[in-house]
Amino acid sequence: MSTTKDRAMSQSDPNLPPAGLEPDSGENSPQPRRRNPSEFRSRRWFGPADLRSFGHRSRAMQMGYSPEEWTDKPVIAIINTWSDLQPCHTHFKTRVDDVKRGILMAGGFPVELPALSLSESYLKPTSMLYRNMLAMETEELLRSHPIDGAVLMGGCDKTTPGLLLGATSMNIPAIFVPAGPMLRGNWGGKTLGSGSDSWKYWDELRAGKITDQDWLGVEGGIARSYGTCMTMGTASTMTAIAESVGMVLPGGSSVLAADAGHIRLSSESGRRIVEMVYEDLTPQKIQTRKAYENAIAVAMAMGCSTNAIIHLIAMARRAGQDIGLDDFERYSRKVPVIGNVRPSGNTYLMEDFFYAGGIRGLMNNIREHLHLDCLTVTGRTLGENIEGAKIYNDDVIRPTSNPIYGEGSLAVLKGNLAPDGCVIKPAAMDQKFLKHSGPAVVFDDYPSMKKAVEDEDYPFTPDTVMVLRNAGPQGGPGMPEWGMLPMPKKLLKMGLRDMMRMSDARMSGTSYGACVLHVAPESFVGGPLALLRTGDIVTVDVEARSIRMEISDEEMAARRAAWKAPERRYERGYGWMFSKHIQQADQGCDFDFLRTEFGAPVSEPVIY
Template sequence: MADDPNLPPDPLEPGTTRKGPDRKTAADLRSARWFGPADLRSFGHRSRAMQMGYSPEEWTGKPVIAIVNTWSDLNPCHVHFKQRVDDVKRGILMAGGFPVELPAISVSESYVKPTTMMYRNFLAMETEELLRSHPVDGAVLMGGCDKTTPGLLLGATSMNIPCIFLPAGPMLRGNWQGKVLGSGSDSWKYWDELRAGKITDQDWLGVEGGIARSYGTCMTMGTASTMTAIAEAVGMVLPGGSSIPAADAGHIRLASESGRRIVEMVWEDLTPQRIQSRASYENAIAVAMAMGCSTNAIIHLIAMARRAGQDIGLEDFERYSRRVPVIGNVRPSGNAYLMEDFFYAGGIRALMNEIREHLDLSCVTVTGKTVGENIEGARVYNSDVIRPTSNPIYGEGSLAVLKGNLAPDGCVIKPAAMDQKFLKHSGPAVVFDDYPSMKKAVEDEDYPFTPDTVMVLRNAGPQGGPGMPEWGMLPMPKKLLKMGLRDMLRMSDARMSGTSYGACVLHVAPESYIGGPLALLRNGDIVTLDVDARTINMEVSEEELARRRAEWKAPEPRYERGYGYMFSKHIQQANEGCDFDFLRTEFGAPVPEPAIY
């Protein structure tokens, strides 16, 4: 079986690469199965390549490198990818490879409805099948806007050919009337100020025009920068590449260097599964906690790890949350700086060097070198942007995992980005079954909200949303804003943007739509939160909950056809990473390589 040309080479041990005489030869290339044989089928492959203007010298004996590009005219984060793909191609050609661009769904956070989370797994499946079905030996994955990083890596990890991730990079700082603006975070802030009557409509228009000044992802520590940092910490990005601003010339050089490096990775047969060990995912959790990461990190990282066969769960996040402090002073967890400042202060290499005692420095990366080698000599150039662990922004990690009778499978809060008085709180619930009714109520100044109210939104989880939208930073009631308040305890089975902040309990699992305990909560029930104890409970007796459970009726299905139907039938819960159940590593036999007939 090992000599069957339709099967990949025998696997190497994790953390190993092919060196010296063990390196791949031209005959070992996966693409050679398409182009090499002297038969009619390969004649067709070669003649069609020539139809596109390529000569045999351009592909013969060379690795064919797919560039999976998530550019689109409706993705402002990836606008520059239309040009960057040429820089990637330049690098591939310089290293002796043959580049081919394969476009994939863009999944723009700004425009895609009902939520991009609906389409993360769509992109993952598309990436896996693009790479499996085409004559390619390795891949450069071009992404960055929130769901594209995990989507691309999920698919590429499952396919398991050599690949490298190229982050889009954060946009430049926003600016309005001399004030530095952070995307997302300042949107929420100034929206509340407008609703409270503190700024004018003209001011709001100025914020609108000044908050996003260049292409690139959110320049706060939102989900985009969180996930690209995680991709680098796992070992899938060239050192320091995850935080280079999109508009910096260094980003062009990163694109070309990624193209050069992937060709060598093919010859070394350095695949994702040789990089992505359990220790590398634990490194990623430590880095996420230190950076003040997005709450979305938990869902995506669990899914990514499990695709690599690593059983990472909520308990791992809780363990690192207790030991790794937040040292990245970047909004919204930090109080002043943005990703541009972070990069010029030393970037991800410097941050990793600061927390090296919490990292496994022996993990291999796309460089073929270890984490320890990659961060050797990294320095912090501004110790207020990247703090020492002795002077953190927050004494514990960015996120905390809570459990209790409202969330037996867990939920998440971001203590570093909330009013600390809500770390321990009890108050009466005001419950909403849908977003429109909640949105209407917060504008009604006669609605019975108080500073102690626990505002709850349900039916907003993976199935209920549908797609688990970023509704978790529920808007503050106008009544409370006018009282000068800017935070309150809020709770949902939704997610929230990584640029969001506040005392928001998220990802309640199991979700209410499928009958989780949140579905049983009623107006006036007392909800008690204790972040230090990691608990979240409703003060309702088991007998009463059993009675309510017997009365509960499942909502109507969200979809009855198409992708939405498939999504609803197979999506897992938040604590499991929201992957499709049939894409689990242990589900069924391995997918075979395509036969070339």
């Protein structure tokens, strides 16, 4: 019988794979060196024959684990963002057991570590305020515990970038499990899409076109199952980006939350992460510049959320890649929108997208725009992952020869109103506003704007450019999703459903309309938007990628000299730290002290 010391110090034969883990024999697959368990991080906690490791082992036994359950096995953290106030992740309470099952099958030791759930529906003033908190929590959970690899469970908008930001900085093997889209909504025989149809029918109610009873029916029918928004909102955008960067198993970002395939995806991800630990396949080996260019191309083709720009820039820079607005503009000019899903499309939802061929099918249709040699969590290349992918409905996932919009989903505009850039979603707006000049009506806060749009005597016209400022990263605070400013009731009753709107805020990925967003620098820190006045003419030209206010440089300088900075909103705590260190939208809204220029993070804690 082995002693405690024998168990603590035992090592597997370095020439043999552990039970249940056979090398991939695929003809084109790389054959990485397999690590010996003596190289695992967790070995520093559980391995040494000293008093400190005695404490670690005895506490594991206190929880009912036997030494055989962790000895010579990779310890896999499951970072779970389930909570009772996170409707998108309701199924994670049981899916975590499926992930654990896969880890155990592959010979790993699973441990669940709960993290911030970041519910888009309930978190105020905005979940964006806390994305970086989740990123820091994820990084420190993985650093401070005896963890060899991680399964990241997320999907609701900010959880995907938050988890990936932290795991990328920590840089131990990690794989992402998307929550998956919910089932399509239904009301009165009509198919409903979350978010998009909320705005649509709210305007119809305000215009007197539907009744309060109708509105109640929409409320009860628009979200029929667990899972993320089933439109091409930020959730589906970011999980697709996670897959196109290489961090999700092939096709995993399209699988519906309520489909049995999602259970299998969870278990398979658990099995795969164990193998990744032996291969030492870390995020920064996967997340190259080419991988992020793939993500931009896929986002443009999908009809992505405008939020993709902020999150993707932050994620890329955590991986040491210099992705910026110019990269989005470059791909916007050459990759058309072929994902015919609301809000860029008019009919289909993510359920249709999944059955039409999903993300693998879409990527196969734009393979000429992708770097197919990029490594992924499978240990194979992106090209191998999408080989043979088929399209089953070419109206849902179009060929590039028949796009729903001839350029990419997003366009980056610059000019004297946004010297560092702003973004608009041309594929999801009334095309008459692609080139527009009109007088600004400027609001300094959300309540005053909200009051004005209900006032039918307020001087809005169809040409008005409605502006909301002080809603950016610091001004919001946290850059809330206020950018799809509500249509004035006066214009709704005239039969209008779109107008030119502008802000330094974001908007939901499920939103639509002629909305200029992410104006940088934001007004709260003295960006030119702070100098705009009601009555000034604003000119937007999407084809020319320009935006400006029609005042002279001398007038601009005079207004700047008279501008006074507003008071900061926080005096303590996380909010104070956020306001001191948050970067602007064009830089990804990460904290400045988390930039890679600050140096590599300390990956190993002191164990004494």
